[in-house]
Amino acid sequence: MEFEALYSLFADAILVTHVAFAIFLVLGLILVFVGKFQSWQWVRNPWFRVAHLSGIGVVVLQAWFGVICPLTIWEMDLRAKAGETVYDGSFIVHWLHELLYYQAPAWVFAICYTVFAGLVLASWFLVRPRAFSAGSERGAS
Template sequence: MHALSPSFAALLADAILALHVGIVAFVVLGQGAILVGAWRRWRWIRDFRFRVAHLVLMAFIAVQSWFGQLCPLTLWEQALRAHAGQTAYAGSFIEHWLSRLIFFQAPWWIFVFAYSAFAALALACWFWLPPRRRTR
């Protein structure tokens, strides 16, 4: 990472944070879409690829919380910010506002419980509204 200039490291950190927010949005809004889609009878919520990606991401998040691990994207972003000479609370506009959107302070057990409950909901929806593979 030493070959990166500090300004490029900061730009990469912002890109990782934006990707992280996108993944959070996919998981949270995707679950909402699955639940609303069941009620509205949206066929696309049963798309196998969408549902596998959603369930795998949520399971990964829950399992890493059980082991007390931070998300790899968070670790990578923090390393890049350190290389850029930034702190977790200073930096660009993107970093400042997007991090406030998805990060907050709470005891670790709250995150473990929330992630586990959300993963259980995603798994329950897998059986309640099973995905369907496309037939040709």
């Protein structure tokens, strides 16, 4: 019985991580464009920008190849081991349905992710990230 509670706790932690990742992608893009107009230099950080572009790139590839996110699979496996109810399909499809009562075929989400990724890619040209520096900025005079 103790393992079920632990499995449930781990599943919840994965869900929180998944939600944080989705927020990072959406809010990250918004902040890049707001940061351009507010002259926030941190939105030009190349590490942030590469992480952001890579993150949405993985989401788009998974959507186009019909791969369910590993976080969703891991969460559902842990929920099943905890004796909890699991859902079918992807994380986004499930929670959009739960939160917005919205259903659409998987290809609609793939197109939405692709359009969003196009906006992230466009942000690289509209809000240029700084170049990666060869040395540490702290050591520079």
